[in-house]
């Protein structure tokens with residue numbers, strides 16, 4: 001077999017994307033959440049190359065603590081495994097893998113339709129954001145793009161198409177070939193092997209967090225509240241570790257009315273009691289997206305230990321069938337309450 005002079009070398013792709021610091025603003029996190037949400041749903045990543053199944057994902061949200069090179073990802077109920085399988089399908093082990101995975105996903109999702117059925121005659125066209133929904137385009141077209149997704153990567157595209165055509169002999173190349181072919185629904189099997197390494201387990205304990213973490217979902221609770229509940233458990237357990245920390249949160253969709261009220265109260269509680277500042281897309285130059293139209297109203301998570309704390313956490317973490325927007329809003333807006341607490 002003639003050797004292709006442009007044969008893919010994994011090391012090239014590895015080094016061509018300059019890994020960022022994994023520090024993202026809330027809007028950049030919304031951008032990343034949107035790529036994850038779409039790519040994890042476009043295929044069932046838990047199936048083999050020839051399977052054409054897809055998954056339904058209604059929401060993905062990401063959270064970071066400023067100064068820590070870790071990212072926490074959560075979904076709406078029952079959707080966390082689709083995200084895990086997507087990241088595992090690429091073999092995401094660390095921050096650089098994560099960035100490569102999202103970079104390639106975003107570039108392929110942004111191209112012309114024929115690419116998805118004909119990997120041999122691929123054409124580049126970055127103008128067509130065809131595979132993103134209208135709601136997702138609000139983020140892709142107008143939110144700040146994370147720096148690792150920017151730049152001119154023409155040679156990288158060529159490498160990607162070479163590896164789509166033939167994964168070569170290198171295990172990393174074959175694994176990448178499988179991932180890219182799965183993404184563009186091109187089930188040709190020359191030298192493509194599904195990655196088996198690095199299945200991303202669901203994270204339950206903050207102390208076991210690695211660079212990229214997917215949290216377990218919570219029944220009847222939306223993604224953003226899953227992340228903030230995880231944070232609250234850790235902050236209330238180890239408050240000294242979080243004093244003066246800033247937390248960034250951003251998702252593919254804007255919060256629904258219930259989550260927005262819940263988060264408003266949560267922000268005041270965290271800042272007032274623990275000096276932890278939570279910043280969302282609204283705090284990152286404003287968020288003009290329409291409020292998410294949630295199919296299922298998010299309930300408050302049940303966390304008995306947190307609910308024993310007086311005041312706001314009692315309201316935030318006592319699960320209730322009927323959501324109590326009025327109480328959440330009233331307490332969040334009670335200036336006297338927060339003023340009193342501040343000077344207590």
Ligand SMILES: [Zn+2]
Pocket residue numbers: 222255256257258259260294298
């Ligand atoms: Zn919600």
